[in-house]
Amino acid sequence: MNRILSALVAGLIFGLGIAISGMGNPAKVLNFFDPFGTWDPSLAFVMGGALITAAIGYRLLFGARSAPLLDTKFHLPTSKVIDMKLVGGSALFGVGWGISGFCPGGAIPALGFAPWPTALFLISMGAGILLARWLQALPRPKFA
Template sequence: MKLIATYLIGVVFGVGISISGMANPAKVLNFFDIAGEWDPSLILVMGGALITTLVGYKLVFGRNAPIYEPHFYLPGSRSIDAKLVGGSAVFGIGWGISGFCPGGALPALGTGRWEVFVFTIALVAGIFLARLLPNFSVRKEAKAARI
Protein backbone atom coordinates (compact mmCIF):
# COMPACT_ATOMS: atom_id res chain seq x y z
CA MET A 1 0.00 0.00 0.00
CA LYS A 2 2.90 2.36 0.77
CA LEU A 3 4.27 1.87 -2.76
CA ILE A 4 0.86 2.56 -4.32
CA ALA A 5 0.45 5.74 -2.25
CA THR A 6 3.93 6.90 -3.30
CA TYR A 7 3.15 6.21 -6.94
CA LEU A 8 -0.17 8.10 -6.79
CA ILE A 9 1.46 11.11 -5.12
CA GLY A 10 4.09 11.14 -7.88
CA VAL A 11 1.42 10.95 -10.58
CA VAL A 12 -0.53 13.86 -9.07
CA PHE A 13 2.68 15.90 -8.81
CA GLY A 14 3.73 15.10 -12.38
CA VAL A 15 0.30 15.93 -13.78
CA GLY A 16 0.29 19.21 -11.84
CA ILE A 17 3.73 20.14 -13.16
CA SER A 18 2.64 19.30 -16.71
CA ILE A 19 -0.70 21.12 -16.57
CA SER A 20 0.91 24.23 -15.08
CA GLY A 21 3.51 24.31 -17.86
CA MET A 22 6.44 24.09 -15.44
CA ALA A 23 7.91 21.17 -17.41
CA ASN A 24 8.54 23.68 -20.21
CA PRO A 25 11.90 25.39 -19.56
CA ALA A 26 10.96 28.38 -21.75
CA LYS A 27 8.04 29.17 -19.42
CA VAL A 28 10.32 29.04 -16.40
CA LEU A 29 13.06 31.09 -18.08
CA ASN A 30 10.49 33.73 -19.05
CA PHE A 31 9.76 34.18 -15.34
CA PHE A 32 13.40 35.17 -14.81
CA ASP A 33 13.35 37.51 -17.86
CA ILE A 34 12.07 40.59 -16.02
CA ALA A 35 13.20 43.03 -18.73
CA GLY A 36 11.78 40.96 -21.62
CA GLU A 37 8.83 38.60 -21.95
CA TRP A 38 8.19 38.23 -18.24
CA ASP A 39 5.71 35.44 -17.37
CA PRO A 40 4.39 35.70 -13.79
CA SER A 41 2.62 32.31 -13.87
CA LEU A 42 5.43 30.67 -11.87
CA ILE A 43 4.44 32.84 -8.90
CA LEU A 44 0.88 31.50 -9.12
CA VAL A 45 2.10 27.90 -9.30
CA MET A 46 4.41 28.42 -6.31
CA GLY A 47 1.65 30.18 -4.38
CA GLY A 48 -0.72 27.28 -5.03
CA ALA A 49 1.97 24.84 -3.94
CA LEU A 50 2.64 26.84 -0.78
CA ILE A 51 -1.05 26.89 0.19
CA THR A 52 -1.36 23.15 -0.50
CA THR A 53 1.76 22.49 1.58
CA LEU A 54 0.53 24.57 4.51
CA VAL A 55 -2.82 22.76 4.57
CA GLY A 56 -1.12 19.39 4.09
CA TYR A 57 1.36 19.96 6.91
CA LYS A 58 -1.44 21.08 9.22
CA LEU A 59 -3.36 17.88 8.50
CA VAL A 60 -0.38 15.52 8.54
CA PHE A 61 1.35 16.88 11.63
CA GLY A 62 -1.99 17.04 13.41
CA ARG A 63 -1.77 13.25 13.61
CA ASN A 64 0.56 11.62 16.11
CA ALA A 65 2.37 9.55 13.47
CA PRO A 66 2.45 9.14 9.69
CA ILE A 67 0.25 6.47 8.11
CA TYR A 68 2.98 4.25 6.65
CA GLU A 69 5.94 4.94 8.97
CA PRO A 70 6.45 4.72 12.74
CA HIS A 71 7.49 8.41 13.01
CA PHE A 72 8.19 11.53 10.94
CA TYR A 73 11.67 12.04 9.47
CA LEU A 74 12.61 15.70 9.66
CA PRO A 75 15.93 17.53 9.43
CA GLY A 76 17.76 17.66 12.73
CA SER A 77 19.25 21.10 12.11
CA ARG A 78 17.39 24.35 11.55
CA SER A 79 20.51 26.50 11.11
CA ILE A 80 21.29 28.49 7.98
CA ASP A 81 24.90 27.68 7.20
CA ALA A 82 27.28 27.92 4.24
CA LYS A 83 26.25 24.51 2.87
CA LEU A 84 22.59 25.49 2.80
CA VAL A 85 23.24 28.90 1.22
CA GLY A 86 25.76 27.46 -1.27
CA GLY A 87 23.48 24.61 -2.25
CA SER A 88 20.55 26.99 -2.67
CA ALA A 89 22.68 29.25 -4.87
CA VAL A 90 23.81 26.35 -7.06
CA PHE A 91 20.20 25.16 -7.34
CA GLY A 92 18.96 28.64 -8.29
CA ILE A 93 21.73 29.25 -10.81
CA GLY A 94 21.15 25.85 -12.42
CA TRP A 95 17.41 26.49 -12.56
CA GLY A 96 17.96 29.93 -14.09
CA ILE A 97 20.38 28.63 -16.72
CA SER A 98 18.52 25.48 -17.75
CA GLY A 99 14.89 26.27 -16.93
CA PHE A 100 14.61 22.91 -15.18
CA CYS A 101 14.44 22.02 -11.53
CA PRO A 102 14.43 18.37 -10.41
CA GLY A 103 10.70 18.47 -9.73
CA GLY A 104 9.91 19.75 -13.21
CA ALA A 105 12.51 17.70 -15.04
CA LEU A 106 11.42 14.25 -13.90
CA PRO A 107 7.88 14.54 -15.33
CA ALA A 108 9.39 16.17 -18.45
CA LEU A 109 11.44 13.02 -19.13
CA GLY A 110 8.26 11.70 -20.75
CA THR A 111 8.57 14.32 -23.49
CA GLY A 112 11.68 12.59 -24.83
CA ARG A 113 13.53 15.91 -25.29
CA TRP A 114 17.30 15.52 -25.14
CA GLU A 115 17.73 18.62 -22.95
CA VAL A 116 15.76 16.97 -20.16
CA PHE A 117 17.94 13.86 -20.30
CA VAL A 118 21.14 15.96 -20.23
CA PHE A 119 19.83 17.87 -17.22
CA THR A 120 18.81 14.68 -15.41
CA ILE A 121 22.20 13.05 -16.06
CA ALA A 122 23.94 16.19 -14.75
CA LEU A 123 21.62 16.16 -11.70
CA VAL A 124 22.46 12.55 -10.86
CA ALA A 125 26.18 13.19 -11.44
CA GLY A 126 26.02 16.21 -9.10
CA ILE A 127 24.34 14.13 -6.41
CA PHE A 128 27.04 11.46 -6.62
CA LEU A 129 29.80 14.08 -6.70
CA ALA A 130 28.41 15.80 -3.59
CA ARG A 131 28.35 12.46 -1.76
CA LEU A 132 31.98 11.81 -2.68
CA LEU A 133 33.21 15.14 -1.34
CA PRO A 134 33.62 14.83 2.44
CA ASN A 135 32.93 18.51 3.22
CA PHE A 136 29.69 18.57 1.22
CA SER A 137 28.24 15.31 2.46
CA VAL A 138 25.15 16.01 4.53
CA ARG A 139 24.35 12.33 5.14
CA LYS A 140 26.58 11.94 8.18
CA GLU A 141 25.23 15.14 9.73
CA ALA A 142 21.54 14.50 9.08
CA LYS A 143 19.51 13.19 11.96
CA ALA A 144 15.91 12.13 11.99
CA ALA A 145 13.73 14.13 14.30
CA ARG A 146 11.03 12.02 15.86
CA ILE A 147 7.71 13.65 16.51
Protein backbone atom coordinates (compact mmCIF):
# COMPACT_ATOMS: atom_id res chain seq x y z
CA MET A 1 0.00 0.00 0.00
CA ASN A 2 2.88 2.41 0.78
CA ARG A 3 4.35 1.87 -2.69
CA ILE A 4 1.04 2.70 -4.37
CA LEU A 5 0.56 5.75 -2.16
CA SER A 6 4.09 7.01 -2.85
CA ALA A 7 3.58 6.50 -6.60
CA LEU A 8 0.30 8.43 -6.38
CA VAL A 9 1.96 11.31 -4.52
CA ALA A 10 4.88 11.42 -6.99
CA GLY A 11 2.43 11.41 -9.92
CA LEU A 12 0.36 14.17 -8.39
CA ILE A 13 3.44 16.33 -7.79
CA PHE A 14 4.61 15.71 -11.38
CA GLY A 15 1.16 16.54 -12.77
CA LEU A 16 0.96 19.67 -10.65
CA GLY A 17 4.35 20.77 -11.95
CA ILE A 18 3.25 20.16 -15.55
CA ALA A 19 0.04 22.13 -14.95
CA ILE A 20 1.72 25.07 -13.17
CA SER A 21 4.47 25.34 -15.79
CA GLY A 22 1.96 25.26 -18.66
CA MET A 23 3.69 22.30 -20.30
CA GLY A 24 0.38 20.48 -20.65
CA ASN A 25 -0.50 23.00 -23.36
CA PRO A 26 0.80 21.63 -26.69
CA ALA A 27 0.87 25.11 -28.25
CA LYS A 28 3.33 26.28 -25.56
CA VAL A 29 5.56 23.27 -26.20
CA LEU A 30 5.38 23.69 -29.99
CA ASN A 31 6.36 27.37 -29.62
CA PHE A 32 9.61 26.20 -28.02
CA PHE A 33 10.38 24.29 -31.22
CA ASP A 34 9.82 27.40 -33.38
CA PRO A 35 12.94 29.56 -32.85
CA PHE A 36 12.25 31.74 -35.91
CA GLY A 37 8.57 32.34 -35.14
CA THR A 38 6.73 32.47 -31.84
CA TRP A 39 9.61 31.05 -29.79
CA ASP A 40 8.89 30.54 -26.09
CA PRO A 41 12.01 29.64 -24.06
CA SER A 42 10.05 28.66 -20.93
CA LEU A 43 10.36 24.92 -21.71
CA ALA A 44 14.15 25.22 -21.41
CA PHE A 45 13.74 26.75 -17.95
CA VAL A 46 11.32 23.99 -16.90
CA MET A 47 13.72 21.31 -18.16
CA GLY A 48 16.71 23.03 -16.55
CA GLY A 49 14.92 23.29 -13.23
CA ALA A 50 13.95 19.62 -13.42
CA LEU A 51 17.52 18.56 -14.25
CA ILE A 52 19.00 20.58 -11.39
CA THR A 53 16.44 19.22 -8.93
CA ALA A 54 16.98 15.64 -10.10
CA ALA A 55 20.77 15.97 -9.98
CA ILE A 56 20.69 17.26 -6.40
CA GLY A 57 18.11 14.64 -5.41
CA TYR A 58 20.12 11.76 -6.89
CA ARG A 59 23.32 13.02 -5.26
CA LEU A 60 21.67 13.26 -1.83
CA LEU A 61 19.71 10.03 -2.13
CA PHE A 62 22.49 7.78 -3.39
CA GLY A 63 24.93 9.28 -0.89
CA ALA A 64 22.63 8.62 2.05
CA ARG A 65 20.91 5.33 1.24
CA SER A 66 21.88 1.92 -0.12
CA ALA A 67 18.25 1.08 -1.01
CA PRO A 68 15.02 3.04 -1.47
CA LEU A 69 12.52 3.27 1.37
CA LEU A 70 9.91 1.00 -0.24
CA ASP A 71 12.04 -1.51 -2.15
CA THR A 72 15.07 -3.71 -1.60
CA LYS A 73 17.28 -2.06 -4.24
CA PHE A 74 17.47 0.81 -6.70
CA HIS A 75 16.39 -0.15 -10.22
CA LEU A 76 18.76 1.74 -12.48
CA PRO A 77 19.65 1.10 -16.12
CA THR A 78 22.69 -1.11 -16.49
CA SER A 79 23.29 -0.93 -20.24
CA LYS A 80 25.67 1.70 -21.56
CA VAL A 81 25.23 0.60 -25.19
CA ILE A 82 24.03 3.15 -27.74
CA ASP A 83 22.32 1.00 -30.35
CA MET A 84 19.72 1.50 -33.09
CA LYS A 85 16.85 0.78 -30.70
CA LEU A 86 17.95 3.60 -28.41
CA VAL A 87 18.69 6.08 -31.21
CA GLY A 88 15.54 5.17 -33.15
CA GLY A 89 13.34 5.34 -30.07
CA SER A 90 14.82 8.70 -29.09
CA ALA A 91 14.30 10.07 -32.60
CA LEU A 92 10.73 8.77 -32.70
CA PHE A 93 10.04 10.36 -29.30
CA GLY A 94 11.44 13.70 -30.48
CA VAL A 95 9.52 13.66 -33.76
CA GLY A 96 6.29 12.74 -31.98
CA TRP A 97 6.82 15.48 -29.40
CA GLY A 98 7.61 18.02 -32.12
CA ILE A 99 4.54 17.10 -34.19
CA SER A 100 1.98 16.80 -31.40
CA GLY A 101 3.36 19.08 -28.69
CA PHE A 102 2.67 16.32 -26.17
CA CYS A 103 5.29 14.54 -24.08
CA PRO A 104 3.94 11.16 -22.89
CA GLY A 105 4.29 12.07 -19.22
CA GLY A 106 2.89 15.55 -19.70
CA ALA A 107 -0.09 14.36 -21.72
CA ILE A 108 -1.82 12.71 -18.77
CA PRO A 109 -2.21 15.96 -16.77
CA ALA A 110 -3.26 17.66 -20.03
CA LEU A 111 -6.39 15.47 -20.11
CA GLY A 112 -7.95 18.10 -17.83
CA PHE A 113 -7.27 20.94 -20.29
CA ALA A 114 -8.07 19.39 -23.68
CA PRO A 115 -9.66 15.95 -23.20
CA TRP A 116 -10.28 14.92 -26.81
CA PRO A 117 -6.99 15.86 -28.50
CA THR A 118 -5.07 14.52 -25.51
CA ALA A 119 -7.05 11.28 -25.42
CA LEU A 120 -6.43 10.83 -29.16
CA PHE A 121 -2.70 11.31 -28.57
CA LEU A 122 -2.65 8.83 -25.65
CA ILE A 123 -4.64 6.21 -27.61
CA SER A 124 -2.31 6.63 -30.60
CA MET A 125 0.74 6.37 -28.36
CA GLY A 126 -0.66 3.21 -26.75
CA ALA A 127 -1.31 1.70 -30.17
CA GLY A 128 2.26 2.55 -31.21
CA ILE A 129 3.63 0.86 -28.08
CA LEU A 130 1.58 -2.27 -28.77
CA LEU A 131 2.69 -2.27 -32.42
CA ALA A 132 6.36 -1.94 -31.40
CA ARG A 133 6.04 -4.83 -28.94
CA TRP A 134 4.37 -6.97 -31.58
CA LEU A 135 7.10 -6.16 -34.11
CA GLN A 136 9.82 -6.97 -31.55
CA ALA A 137 8.22 -10.36 -30.90
CA LEU A 138 8.39 -11.37 -34.58
CA PRO A 139 11.17 -13.82 -35.48
CA ARG A 140 14.22 -12.12 -36.92
CA PRO A 141 15.61 -13.27 -40.28
CA LYS A 142 19.09 -14.75 -40.10
CA PHE A 143 21.65 -13.54 -42.60
CA ALA A 144 24.66 -15.65 -43.54
